[in-house]
Amino acid sequence: MLDIKLETKRLILRKPKNSDWKDLLEGVGEYDVAKMLLRVPYPYKKEDAKKFVNKVIKEWKQKEPANILFFIELKSEKKVIGAIGIHKIDKFSGVGTTGSWINKKYWRNGYMTEAKIAVNDFAFNKLGLIRLTSKVFKENKASNATQSKMGYKLEGLMRKVARSLASGRLHDEYVYGLLKEDWKKVKPKFKSFL
């Protein structure tokens, strides 16, 4: 069973608890969040949130999970304000894919930047990965900007490749990659977060 907890100045990245469903419902139940994600139904219901929390709790019980999804707790409010995951973990190749969201009420406070710093360090220094991939809908300004800010390199555009369940819309997606050596170079820029 995995028991990893990452701590930053303002956040705790941890496995979910059953009671987190309410915060999940508030965060992902917002259309502006759901429409940028792949498989979130809209409207998002209490049952959807509870089912999802259970699924993630089960994943955390696996010995070698292919997905590690951290719930992001804001220390000052003891509230889950987002999630960030490393998915499709392939230890043999040393790669994984990231995905994330933050509750709309908390956008633009640097929380995703702070969470990504912790997750990049964890992926490269603890999990032993050498590359993280991130796929972002072409029109998602905030997320595309976040990837560039974190040192991800734009590697291509996949056309009409992903449909959002919430909006029903088919999207083009940008593909980004962050190598361990890219992260080493970029990390000092985030001194104020450490």
Ligand SMILES: CC(C)(COP(=O)(O)OP(=O)(O)OC[C@H]1O[C@@H](n2cnc3c(N)ncnc32)[C@H](O)[C@@H]1OP(=O)(O)O)[C@@H](O)C(=O)NCCC(=O)NCCS
């Ligand atoms: C993308 C998302 C996670 C960013 O979270 P956040 O906590 O607001 O991000 P941060 O405050 O750390 O900002 C990181 C950078 O993103 C960019 N950014 C964030 N919001 C932006 C916006 N609305 N417009 C343009 N750029 C934006 C900025 O460059 C920012 O850095 P800066 O403040 O130093 O300029 C959040 O907007 C979100 O949850 N969106 C909906 C779900 C989603 O898109 N998930 C990602 C799917 S790929």
